Amino acid sequence: MMPSQHEIPERLNLLQRIWYSxxxxxxxxxxxxxxxxxxxxxxxxxxxxxxxxxxxxxxxxTWGLGGMALVLVCLLFATGMxxxxxxxxxxxxxxxxxVQLQDDVLFGQLVRNIHHWxxxxxxxVVFLHFLRVFFTGAFHSPRQFNWIIGLTMFLAILGSNFTGxxxxxxxxxxxxxxxxxxxxxxxxxxxxxxxxxxxxxxDIGPSTLSNFFAIHTAVIPACLIVLMPFHFWRVxxxxxxVVPRPPAENxxxxxxxxxxxxxxxxRELAVAAVLIALIMLVSIVFDxxxxxxxxPGLSPNPxxxxxxFAGMQELLLHIHPxxxxxxxxxxxxxxxxxxxxxxYEANTGGVWFVSYRGRQMAVVAAVTATxxxxxxxxxxxxxxxxxxxxxxxxxxxxxxxxxAAIALAAVVGFYVLIKRIYNATNNEAIxxxxxLLLCSFLVLTIIGIWFRGKGMALVLxxxxxxxx
Amino acid sequence: xxxxxxxxxxxxxxxxxxxxxxLWIGLGLVAxxxxxxxxxxxxxxxxxxxxxVDPEAIVTAGDVxxxxxxxxxxxxxxxxxxxxxxxxxxxxxxxKCTHLGCTVPWVEKELKxxxxxxxxxxxxxxxxxxxxxxxxxxxxxxxxxNRIVKVDTSKVIKRSEFRAEQITQP
Numbered sequence: 001m002m003p004s005q006h007e008i009p010e011r012l013n014l015l016q017r018i019w020y021s022x023x024x025x026x027x028x029x030x031x032x033x034x035x036x037x038x039x040x041x042x043x044x045x046x047x048x049x050x051x052x053x054x055x056x057x058x059x060x061x062t063w064g065l066g067g068m069a070l071v072l073v074c075l076l077f078a079t080g081m082x083x084x085x086x087x088x089x090x091x092x093x094x095x096x097x098x099v100q101l102q103d104d105v106l107f108g109q110l111v112r113n114i115h116h117w118x119x120x121x122x123x124x125v126v127f128l129h130f131l132r133v134f135f136t137g138a139f140h141s142p143r144q145f146n147w148i149i150g151l152t153m154f155l156a157i158l159g160s161n162f163t164g165x166x167x168x169x170x171x172x173x174x175x176x177x178x179x180x181x182x183x184x185x186x187x188x189x190x191x192x193x194x195x196x197x198x199x200x201x202x203d204i205g206p207s208t209l210s211n212f213f214a215i216h217t218a219v220i221p222a223c224l225i226v227l228m229p230f231h232f233w234r235v236x237x238x239x240x241x242v243v244p245r246p247p248a249e250n251x252x253x254x255x256x257x258x259x260x261x262x263x264x265x266x267r268e269l270a271v272a273a274v275l276i277a278l279i280m281l282v283s284i285v286f287d288x289x290x291x292x293x294x295x296p297g298l299s300p301n302p303x304x305x306x307x308x309f310a311g312m313q314e315l316l317l318h319i320h321p322x323x324x325x326x327x328x329x330x331x332x333x334x335x336x337x338x339x340x341x342x343x344y345e346a347n348t349g350g351v352w353f354v355s356y357r358g359r360q361m362a363v364v365a366a367v368t369a370t371x372x373x374x375x376x377x378x379x380x381x382x383x384x385x386x387x388x389x390x391x392x393x394x395x396x397x398x399x400x401x402x403x404a405a406i407a408l409a410a411v412v413g414f415y416v417l418i419k420r421i422y423n424a425t426n427n428e429a430i431x432x433x434x435x436l437l438l439c440s441f442l443v444l445t446i447i448g449i450w451f452r453g454k455g456m457a458l459v460l461x462x463x464x465x466x467x468x
Numbered sequence: 469x470x471x472x473x474x475x476x477x478x479x480x481x482x483x484x485x486x487x488x489x490x491l492w493i494g495l496g497l498v499a500x501x502x503x504x505x506x507x508x509x510x511x512x513x514x515x516x517x518x519x520x521v522d523p524e525a526i527v528t529a530g531d532v533x534x535x536x537x538x539x540x541x542x543x544x545x546x547x548x549x550x551x552x553x554x555x556x557x558x559x560x561x562x563x564k565c566t567h568l569g570c571t572v573p574w575v576e577k578e579l580k581x582x583x584x585x586x587x588x589x590x591x592x593x594x595x596x597x598x599x600x601x602x603x604x605x606x607x608x609x610x611x612x613x614n615r616i617v618k619v620d621t622s623k624v625i626k627r628s629e630f631r632a633e634q635i636t637q638p
Contacts, residue, residue, distance in 0.1 A: 175570065179585060182568030197511065202624070203547075203564075297544055297563075299570035301584035317586065317600070321567075387599065395602070455587040 041261050049236065051257040052264050056241040061136065064271035065129035071272045072122040073224060075279065079115040080217065087167065089213035091206050094169035095293040102290070109287060116288030117279055119161055123308055126154050134339075134434065137348035137427075138242040144340035146234040151336055153227050156220050158308065163216035165306050166209065174294035175303040177212075178204055183312070186321035203296070247355045251347065301454055310448030311441050317456060318380050320400030327404060332437065345425040358428040361418055365432040368414065369439035377447055381458050411436060525622035532615045532638045540574045540592060546621045548608055549574060549581075551592050557635035560619040561594045562606040572605070581605070593630040603628055610636040 012020065020026055055061075086101040086108065088094060101108040130150065133139060139147040166177045181204070184195040200207020235241065243255060305313040315324040353359040386398040414436055419429040453459035527546040535541060535552040542549055542563070549561045561581075565572045570585035580597060581590040589598030594605035604627055609620045615638065627634065 175585070178570060179568040182570075185569075296547070297571055299572075299584045303570055303585040316568075321600075321602070455584070457587075 044261060044265060047232075048260045048264065049240065050260055052240055052260050053243050054256045054258045054263075055243055055245075057258070057263060057267060058244060059267075061244045062241065063128070063132060064268075064275075065125055065132055067268050067271050068125045068275050069122060069129055070228070071275050072118045072125060072279075073228070075114060075118045075276070076122065077221065079111050079118070080221075082111050083115055084217060089167070089209050091169060091209055091294075094167065094209060098168050098290060110283055113283035113286070113288050114279060117282050117286070119164060121279065123157060123161055126157055130154060131438075135353055135431075136242055136244070137351055137354065139340040140344065140347040140349045141340075142238045143234070143242070143349070146231060146238065147340045148337060149227055149231045149234065151333075153224060153231065155333075156223050156227070160216060160220040160224075161308065162306065163212040163220070166204075166212045167216065168290055169209070169294050170289075170291040171294055171298075171300050172289065172291050174204060174296070175299055176306050177208075178299075179303055179313070180305050180309060183316070183321065183325040187326050188322065242349045244352070245350045247348075247351050251350060302452060302456055304448070304452070307445070307449050311445035314377070314444040314448035314452070318377070319403045320396050322396055323400040323404045327400075328407075339430075342426075342430065344427050344430075346427055348427050354425070354427045354431050357422060357424065358431055361422055361424060361428055361432040362435045364418070365414070365435040366439045369436045370443055372410070373440040373443040374447075377444075378458070525620060527619045527621055529617040529619055532612060532617055535617070538579075538592070540576075542574065543619070546619060548619060548621060550610075550617065550619065551594075553592060553635060555635075555637075557637045558610045558612070558617060559593060559635055560608040560610045560621075561590075562608065562624060564606065565601060566596075566603050566605060567601040595630045604630055607634060612636060612638050 023029075083101070086097060086105060088097040098112070101112060133147065133150065162177075162180065166173050181195055181199055184198070185191050187194060196202065198208070198211060199205075200211050243251075245251065245253070304310065312325060312329065315328065318324070348354045353362055386402055387395050390398045411433055415429050415433045418424060418432050419426070422428065424432070447458075450461040451458055524545070527543060527548075529535075529541075529543065529550050535550065535558070537552050537556050538554045540549050540551045540561075547563055549563055551559045551561055553559060563571050565583040565585065565588055567583065567586055567588050570583050572581040572583045572588075572590065574580075575582050579592060581594075582598075583589070583601070586600055587598060588596065588601035590601070590605050591597050594607065596602075596604055607625045607627065609623055609625065611618050611620070617638075625634075
């Protein structure tokens with residue numbers, strides 16, 4: 001029944017008959033379109049396997065987070081390139097060029113908003129992605145090294161957010177970067193040199209801005225362009241995503257395979273479309289903030305670090321800087337790097353929260369951490385003052401080593417206790433310890449963002465308007 | 469016999485090959501060292517350019533008598549405070565908080581510096597009177613020639629406590 005080359009197909013509706021009477025070759029184009037589609041499909045299959053495990057398609061395995069991160073990075077690259085045409089990275093012009101972009105350039109504000117919101121949401125998305133990978137045990141062999149690539153990219157994105165924070169050169173940017181680079185001074189030995197290397201001098205100035213601009217627009221994008229394909233390639237090398245399974249099921253059970261096109265690709269396109277729509281909506285409704293121009297002579301009160309460093313800033317209020325910004329963060333990053341290489345009793349790849357008991361323990365850990373950290377902060381704020389109580393020893397010990405040792409003892413104690421009480425495997429106990437630290441970090445961050453007012457005093461969020 | 473032959477042939481060949489391989493590796497390392505050295509020099513040059521002697525580094529504050537004892541005068545362009553203590557001596561204090569680098573304003577009423585960022589407080593000599601700042605405010609060298617006070621802002625002096633010899637008497 002295929003229509004021959006020059007024949008207009010029969011059984012067409014009125015509109016089609018009119019269409020073909022105007023463009024007699026249109027049916028040929030239809031065939032060409034099919035060819036293009038085939039070409040596109042084969043192109044997609046260069047990056048994607050032909051078939052995927054049907055069970056990995058479930059939304060509640062990945063929540064689409066990895067795909068979302070990729071979409072956001074693409075949005076950031078696109079808008080970043082546009083912003084680069086408008087932005088001038090020198091202190092005298094930076095703020096003005098942003099104002100000009102917003103006021104005089106058609107869609108300038110929108111492009112800046114998309115960049116701003118994509119960057120902030122990306123940080124949340126990659127953090128959730130990191131949690132998803134951890135809680136589904138997707139760091140076990142053969143995905144161990146990909147966990148490290150992922151961590152590296154997470155740190156790169158953190159660095160990208162931070163270097164981008166300075167660029168608008170308003171008061172918020174200037175002072176947040178001042179205190180964050182001020183933290184570096186406490187790294188023993190190399191701290192001051194490192195700080196001066198990054199700032200390009202003793203204070204934030206023209207060299208700082210050009211350094212940050214270079215890191216933000218060249219160094220980190222270059223790293224991501226290399227690392228992202230590496231990350232995706234390792235996922236394929238591992239045989240695709242980790243296959244979700246109930247705890248009791250044998251991991252070697254083979255599931256049904258389905259074609260990538262359309263099953264996976266359509267799902268991914270849907271996630272991307274919804275995400276882009278959401279970002280557009282947020283960017284239309286909420287403008288990226290731009291305060292008054294940076295004034296090196298006037299620190300605003302309160303001066304806060306960017307929200308993703310709020311946890312560290314909160315920690316700084318309680319313990320000695322050497323421990324708050326060096327020892328503790330480095331220990332945690334180190335532990336995360338080695339996490340996939342611990343000896344585990346079982347490979348729980350694909351099982352959410354290790355097991356049903358693991359889930360219970362995680363809840364116990366979450367509640368313990370939330371209560372203990374909140375109480376700890378309040379008690380430290382009003383009651384504890386190690387420096388005054390033990391004046392004989394230097395503050396770095398009384399206010400640094402001592403509380404850090406107490407915290408470490410608490411985590412180790414919790415680990416041992418939960419292992420004994422629940423007769424847990426080390427998978428479960430390590431997960432519980434991870435949840436303990438995670439929730440403490442979240443509590444610190446939340447308090448740092450919403451419960452700190454003028455002079456960094458503890459306030460309730462709704463008192464902000466009154467006190468500040 | 470045959471085995472020995474092939475081993476010998478392989479042996480001599482691999483010696484030459486391994487020599488060349490080592491040569492390549494060695495050259496590669498030299499190239500790497502060069503690149504690292506270039507990068508290092510590049511970033512150092514960047515730093516020293518920023519540090520280059522500023523013609524305005526030495527700030528002429530003014531006549532000694534312009535400053536009342538037990539008062540603090542701010543020098544915005546030099547980024548420091550000139551404090552004249554009760555005994556008439558001078559001290560040039562950096563305005564950067566030693567905790568995290570915020571700018572500390574002088575609170576005239578309470579006669580102290582209070583950092584807006586984390587509430588550190590310093591007295592007129594720069595000594596810490598309220599945590600979390602770990603050490604006193606940094607100072608700059610002060611010189612007095614012909615009763616004119618000058619401050620060299622290119623040299624920061626860090627100190628762990630306030631001592632009398634840090635004061636410049638007119």
